[in-house]
Amino acid sequence: MTQDFPPSEIVLRDVHLTRGATPVLRGLSLQVERGETLVLVGRSGAGKSSVLKLINRLLNPDRGDVMVCGRSAALWDPIVLRRQIGYVLQEVGLFPHLSVRDNVGIVPRLLGWADDRVRARVDEVLDLVELPAQEYAARPPHELSGGQRQRVGVARALAADPPLLLMDEPFGALDPVTRSELHTAFRRIQSRVRKTVVLVTHDMAEALALASRVGVLADGQIIVFDDPPAILRTSDARVRPLLAPLLEAGAALRVT
Amino acid sequence: MTVLDFWRSHGAEAAALLWQHLYLVAASTGLAIALGIPIGVFAARRPRAGAPIVWLANVAQTIPSLAMFGFLLPLPLVGGLGARLAVTVLTLYALLPIARTTVAGLRSVDAALIEAGTALGMTARQLLWQVELPLALPSIVAGIRVATVIGVGTATIAAAVGAGGLGEYIFRGLAMVEPTVILAGAIPAALLALVLDGGLTLVERAVRAALSRGRAARVGRLGLVLALAAAGIAVVTAAVVRDDRQIVRVGSKNFTEQIILGELLAQLIETRSSLSVDRRLNLGGTFICDRAIRAGDIDLYVEYSGTAHSAIFHEPANTDPRVVLDTVRRRYAEIGLTLLDPLGFENTFAILVRGDEARRLELTTIGDAVPYASSWQAGFGYEFLERADGYPGLSRTYGLAFATPPRAMDVSLVYRALAEGQVDLVAGDATSGLIEAYDLTMLADDRRYFPPYDAAVVARSATLLAHPDLRDLLRRLAGRITVGEMRRMNHAVDAGRRDPARVVAEFLRTLA
Numbered sequence: 001m002t003q004d005f006p007p008s009e010i011v012l013r014d015v016h017l018t019r020g021a022t023p024v025l026r027g028l029s030l031q032v033e034r035g036e037t038l039v040l041v042g043r044s045g046a047g048k049s050s051v052l053k054l055i056n057r058l059l060n061p062d063r064g065d066v067m068v069c070g071r072s073a074a075l076w077d078p079i080v081l082r083r084q085i086g087y088v089l090q091e092v093g094l095f096p097h098l099s100v101r102d103n104v105g106i107v108p109r110l111l112g113w114a115d116d117r118v119r120a121r122v123d124e125v126l127d128l129v130e131l132p133a134q135e136y137a138a139r140p141p142h143e144l145s146g147g148q149r150q151r152v153g154v155a156r157a158l159a160a161d162p163p164l165l166l167m168d169e170p171f172g173a174l175d176p177v178t179r180s181e182l183h184t185a186f187r188r189i190q191s192r193v194r195k196t197v198v199l200v201t202h203d204m205a206e207a208l209a210l211a212s213r214v215g216v217l218a219d220g221q222i223i224v225f226d227d228p229p230a231i232l233r234t235s236d237a238r239v240r241p242l243l244a245p246l247l248e249a250g251a252a253l254r255v256t
Numbered sequence: 257m258t259v260l261d262f263w264r265s266h267g268a269e270a271a272a273l274l275w276q277h278l279y280l281v282a283a284s285t286g287l288a289i290a291l292g293i294p295i296g297v298f299a300a301r302r303p304r305a306g307a308p309i310v311w312l313a314n315v316a317q318t319i320p321s322l323a324m325f326g327f328l329l330p331l332p333l334v335g336g337l338g339a340r341l342a343v344t345v346l347t348l349y350a351l352l353p354i355a356r357t358t359v360a361g362l363r364s365v366d367a368a369l370i371e372a373g374t375a376l377g378m379t380a381r382q383l384l385w386q387v388e389l390p391l392a393l394p395s396i397v398a399g400i401r402v403a404t405v406i407g408v409g410t411a412t413i414a415a416a417v418g419a420g421g422l423g424e425y426i427f428r429g430l431a432m433v434e435p436t437v438i439l440a441g442a443i444p445a446a447l448l449a450l451v452l453d454g455g456l457t458l459v460e461r462a463v464r465a466a467l468s469r470g471r472a473a474r475v476g477r478l479g480l481v482l483a484l485a486a487a488g489i490a491v492v493t494a495a496v497v498r499d500d501r502q503i504v505r506v507g508s509k510n511f512t513e514q515i516i517l518g519e520l521l522a523q524l525i526e527t528r529s530s531l532s533v534d535r536r537l538n539l540g541g542t543f544i545c546d547r548a549i550r551a552g553d554i555d556l557y558v559e560y561s562g563t564a565h566s567a568i569f570h571e572p573a574n575t576d577p578r579v580v581l582d583t584v585r586r587r588y589a590e591i592g593l594t595l596l597d598p599l600g601f602e603n604t605f606a607i608l609v610r611g612d613e614a615r616r617l618e619l620t621t622i623g624d625a626v627p628y629a630s631s632w633q634a635g636f637g638y639e640f641l642e643r644a645d646g647y648p649g650l651s652r653t654y655g656l657a658f659a660t661p662p663r664a665m666d667v668s669l670v671y672r673a674l675a676e677g678q679v680d681l682v683a684g685d686a687t688s689g690l691i692e693a694y695d696l697t698m699l700a701d702d703r704r705y706f707p708p709y710d711a712a713v714v715a716r717s718a719t720l721l722a723h724p725d726l727r728d729l730l731r732r733l734a735g736r737i738t739v740g741e742m743r744r745m746n747h748a749v750d751a752g753r754r755d756p757a758r759v760v761a762e763f764l765r766t767l768a
Contacts, residue, residue: 056375058371058374058375079377079378079379080377081377082374082375082376082377083376083377087372087375087376089368089371089372089375090368093368093369093371093372093375094372095369095372095373095386095387096369096391096467096468096470097387097390097391097467097468097470098470099469099470099471100470102470106376106378106386107376107377110376110377110378110382138470139470140468140469140470141470142468156376
């Protein structure tokens with residue numbers, strides 16, 4: 001089989017997933033191209049996190065295909081697969097017993113990098129997320145602010161320079177000001193590293209701010225899949241409620 | 257005598273016992289760490305398979321420690337008198353707290369962190385070593401602290417199986433009814449528990465602090481090294497077999513007369529042969545001494561012919577001393593033990609009356625007292641009143657009847673009650689030091705109602721064959737200890753509160 005164009009980085013085709021007795025995904029399909037930032041938006045419980053966990057094989061589909069880097073996820077050794085995918089968790093998931101340096105260096109060490117290479121790389125990614133190593137590397141996570149912890153989470157995900165980055169509500173627990181700062185930082189970093197990113201959020205404003213494409217998840221399927229301007233213009237009755245808070249804020253501004 | 261005086265005069269011995277105590281606790285806790293943490297990890301990972309193990313550890317914890325020593329004594333490998341059995345029992349007790357806190361610590365690890373580790377590509381083993389165990393460490397250290405404190409307490413019981421430790425003084429003090437000696441062991445044991453508790457609390461805090469400072473890696477490595485070192489000490493010492501061919505192990509039961517006799521044999525061997533002695537005195541009752549000598553854990557101890565006849569060999573009752581002695585000697589020979597000739601005194605029930613009354617009425621035998629009994633009041637211990645070979649049979653054999661039914665009282669009180677005239681006839685212990693102290697007269701058992709209880713040395717035949725000089729030495733002791741001398745020594749220790757070793761040394765000087 002020959003291909004004229006590079007295969008999509010991630011492909012989900014007609015994926016069904018049941019957790020416990022509840023069906024979560026019902027025939028979901030999506031495609032993520034190399035270097036793009038796909039943001040999945042949906043209400044809580046819509047199955048957004050499950051999509052991420054299918055990609056790094058924390059979950060396996062009941063039916064359908066999950067392809068990562070041109071290969072069925074089922075054929076990957078899950079350990080090898082996960083070490084190639086940066087993962088930023090909802091609650092950050094920094095290890096409280098490890099310093100910032102040790103947290104960030106985890107995956108490179110799991111991959112067996114030499115100590116000085118790990119050290120140099122940790123300094124580099126901490127620099128990238130604007131947490132100078134000499135000031136932050138030795139500190140334990142609980143001494144950092146929420147926004148700083150989230151930056152460390154991003155640095156940890158980027159440390160081994162994986163081609164893919166999965167982000168599960170990474171900015172969910174932060175105040176609006178910090179969140180907008182991190183959005184700026186994210187765009188800056190992404191413009192430099194050009195990872196293939198799948199990010200999950202319930203906040204349409206965040207999706208529109210970060211995405212190259214947005215997928216709206218409802219009823220276990222992707223109901224709309226388009227670029228941000230198109231999403232803003234949509235008349236889809238299932239998407240409008242997600243846009244409502246944005247439009248309200250805009251309207252209020254115009255009235256005053 | 258104050259506790260301080262006691263320590264001053266027993267300095268070297270007390271230090272050695274403290275050291276033994278520490279060793280028992282360190283070795284058993286080390287082993288329990290080496291076993292308990294893997295058990296806890298397994299139980300946390302596979303709750304269904306792990307639950308029975310934790311349940312078993314729970315059950316082990318509920319067995320009284322003395323009973324546990326008794327259960328394990330006859331087992332191969334772990335059994336037998338001495339440190340190995342003690343370490344085994346202490347390890348069993350320490351396992352539960354350590355395994356349980358390991359389970360609790362692992363279960364308390366935030367599920368989100370485990371998911372994070374998995375998502376980053378950690379294998380199950382990496383997750384355990386890098387995330388779960390470090391985060392469970394404070395809980396595990398708390399378990400180790402509890403296990404250690406329990407160990408310090410339980411190790412005092414280890415003296416009952418000859419493992420030494422501070423319990424030695426506690427048991428000795430109990431046997432001598434001497435609070436000072438009890439305290440001499442109990443105070444350092446309590447202090448040791450407090451010190452270790454405090455020290456390990458500090459370690460626990462340091463671990464927590466190090467973890468919250470993000471220094472898990474270093475703490476983990478240090479902990480591992482310490483645990484391995486402790487386990488190493490335990491395993492090595494358990495495996496070391498001492499060359500003890502030149503050591504004779506002398507045992508004794510756990511009451512004053514037995515301790516004196518054990519000390520007497522020990523000093524005799526130490527001063528009059530080239531052999532050295534390992535004292536395993538105060539070993540609990542007949543059962544433990546018998547088990548110990550059969551298993552080769554002790555080489556010799558003093559037994560009483562009637563006790564061996566009925567309690568050890570379950571022979572039908574017989575009151576002829578010659579027959580009893582021959583039977584017991586034959587039965588011992590069948591199992592590789594030698595009963596030497598009796599030492600000279602008997603420790604039987606003694607029917608006692610006041611000395612002045614005996615002289616006035618010219619009483620020398622129980623039969624002589626029968627005509628007067630109808631106007632007398634008797635006082636007996638509870639056991640003597642109930643036992644078939646106690647009062648019921650005595651009354652039948654001699655036609656003995658009293659004015660009123662005999663008064664039941666604690667056997668330790670009958671001597672005084674008789675001396676003070678509250679009662680007129682009692683059943684006591686033939687070798688009690690109080691007989692002379694209160695000027696009481698023992699009436700002879702002219703109808704041979706009581707079984708004979710001749711004291712005699714039982715020794716392992718193999719030991720006697722290996723050391724002919726030892727055999728000669730013990731033979732020369734036959735018939736050398738009269739009932740009067742035994743009473744005097746018992747009295748010196750019990751009432752005079754004297755050190756058994758000194759009393760024995762003085763007696764041996766008279767024994768040319």
